[in-house]
Amino acid sequence: MIRPETPTAAQPAQISLAELPLRxxxxxxxxYGAPQLDVPxxxxxxxxxxxxxxxxxxxxxxxxxKAAASMNRYPDREALGLRTALANYLGFGLGPENIWAAxxxxxxxxxxxxxxxxxxxxxxxxxxxxxxxxxxxxxxxxNYAVAPRREDHRLDAELVLDAxxxxxxxxxxxxxxxxPTGTTTPVSIIDEICTGLAEVRPDCIVVVxxxxxxxxxxxxxxxxxxxxxxxxxxxxxxxxxxxxYAGGRLGYLAATPAIVDACRIVRLPYHLSASAQQVALVxxxxxxxxxxxxxxxxxxxxELQGWLRDQGFEVVPSQANFCxxxxxxxxxxxxxxxxxxxxxxxxxxPEGYLRVSAGTPREMAAFREALTTTMKTHRMKAQAKExxx
Ligand code: PMP
Numbered sequence: 001m002i003r004p005e006t007p008t009a010a011q012p013a014q015i016s017l018a019e020l021p022l023r024x025x026x027x028x029x030x031x032y033g034a035p036q037l038d039v040p041x042x043x044x045x046x047x048x049x050x051x052x053x054x055x056x057x058x059x060x061x062x063x064x065x066k067a068a069a070s071m072n073r074y075p076d077r078e079a080l081g082l083r084t085a086l087a088n089y090l091g092f093g094l095g096p097e098n099i100w101a102a103x104x105x106x107x108x109x110x111x112x113x114x115x116x117x118x119x120x121x122x123x124x125x126x127x128x129x130x131x132x133x134x135x136x137x138x139x140x141x142x143n144y145a146v147a148p149r150r151e152d153h154r155l156d157a158e159l160v161l162d163a164x165x166x167x168x169x170x171x172x173x174x175x176x177x178x179x180p181t182g183t184t185t186p187v188s189i190i191d192e193i194c195t196g197l198a199e200v201r202p203d204c205i206v207v208v209x210x211x212x213x214x215x216x217x218x219x220x221x222x223x224x225x226x227x228x229x230x231x232x233x234x235x236x237x238x239x240x241x242x243x244x245y246a247g248g249r250l251g252y253l254a255a256t257p258a259i260v261d262a263c264r265i266v267r268l269p270y271h272l273s274a275s276a277q278q279v280a281l282v283x284x285x286x287x288x289x290x291x292x293x294x295x296x297x298x299x300x301x302x303e304l305q306g307w308l309r310d311q312g313f314e315v316v317p318s319q320a321n322f323c324x325x326x327x328x329x330x331x332x333x334x335x336x337x338x339x340x341x342x343x344x345x346x347x348x349x350p351e352g353y354l355r356v357s358a359g360t361p362r363e364m365a366a367f368r369e370a371l372t373t374t375m376k377t378h379r380m381k382a383q384a385k386e387x388x389x
Contacts, residue, residue: 040342041366043357046322048244050293063278075274082277085284092224097257105238105251114266116205117142124169130179153181157192175209180349182318190223194230207234212320214242242294250280301358327352341370
């Protein structure tokens with residue numbers, strides 16, 4: 001057997017990032033991501049807290065074993081079986097030609113911007129919104145423009161169309177429910193936006209990011225219904241949230257076949273591994289079970305919002321599996337105090353707010369207890385200060 005010679009134990013040359021000829025726009029940037037801490041109660045990245053059943057986990061393991069038997073071969077580059085299963089899951093008369101899938105909806109979005117953004121083109125988001133949007137734009141060398149939402153964090157057609165006109169946007173990103181606010185943009189408004197764009201900016205692509213759609217009151221009330229009428233509309237989904245499959249990394253979109261073809265041009269060949277495709281197929285075959293806890297989580301999130309309001313917090317009305325609450329003079333201190341008690345939430349969104357995901361009843365009880373303790377301590381500290389003053 002021929003093996004490359006083992007090199008001697010010299011250390012690789014050391015150099016700092018600052019000394020490397022990095023692209024100028026990347027200088028000083030940090031890798032994206034919430035702190036990944038090992039805590040008893042993780043309510044910071046909007047996951048479904050319920051693990052797959054032993055039966056489903058075994059079926060996933062069997063699928064990996066099957067894929068392993070031919071791991072010497074490249075996987076199906078078009079992931080046709082998986083795209084068919086995703087089309088069947090979505091319904092709305094969609095077929096595999098309408099679906100594109102990738103390594104999380106993060107990659108789906110990157111494909112879209114590689115195809116429709118790029119140098120000299122502008123991607124438009126509506127703040128506050130998902131903090132990866134500017135990064136997708138940066139990574140695809142697109143300009144990123146942002147227009148503020150209305151005061152109640154909602155969008156209407158007038159606001160969106162004015163912003164598109166003002167920024168001469170080429171791609172518009174609308175998350176509904178929006179992260180981090182949890183507010184929705186009704187399908188009727190998306191319809192108005194797409195219709196209006198035909199006059200304002202006919203080539204503009206509209207991406208509706210429905211990452212949390214299954215958590216809304218009426219999940220079937222989706223922008224997917226508009227696809228037959230609007231050729232420039234894309235609906236993005238993910239298996240990371242309601243589908244309880246964040247670890248599997250599988251996002252997808254639905255659109256007219258020409259948009260799928262555009263993504264096929266820019267994707268790396270074999271971007272979805274054989275095991276990724278096979279395991280996702282197993283998850284989809286058990287869709288009812290994977291989504292079993294969605295109703296409970298929806299309920300949990302509404303109760304959470306009610307409880308927070310009862311405690312006197314401001315809460316942004318959310319249709320997702322998380323909500324923004326505040327306002328804190330020093331939100332970092334509150335975040336840290338919760339963490340010290342084993343509860344991890346997210347320090348994100350408008351100044352003074354924190355975001356918390358809906359968890360299991362046990363996790364919610366731990367959150368409520370930790371927040372109550374935090375607020376008591378803060379009040380007590382404030383009183384002690386006054387007494388000494
Ligand atoms: N869109 C929104 C609005 C999100 O909140 C997230 C995850 N936080 C994503 C997309 C990306 O999800 P994933 O890459 O796991 O599919």
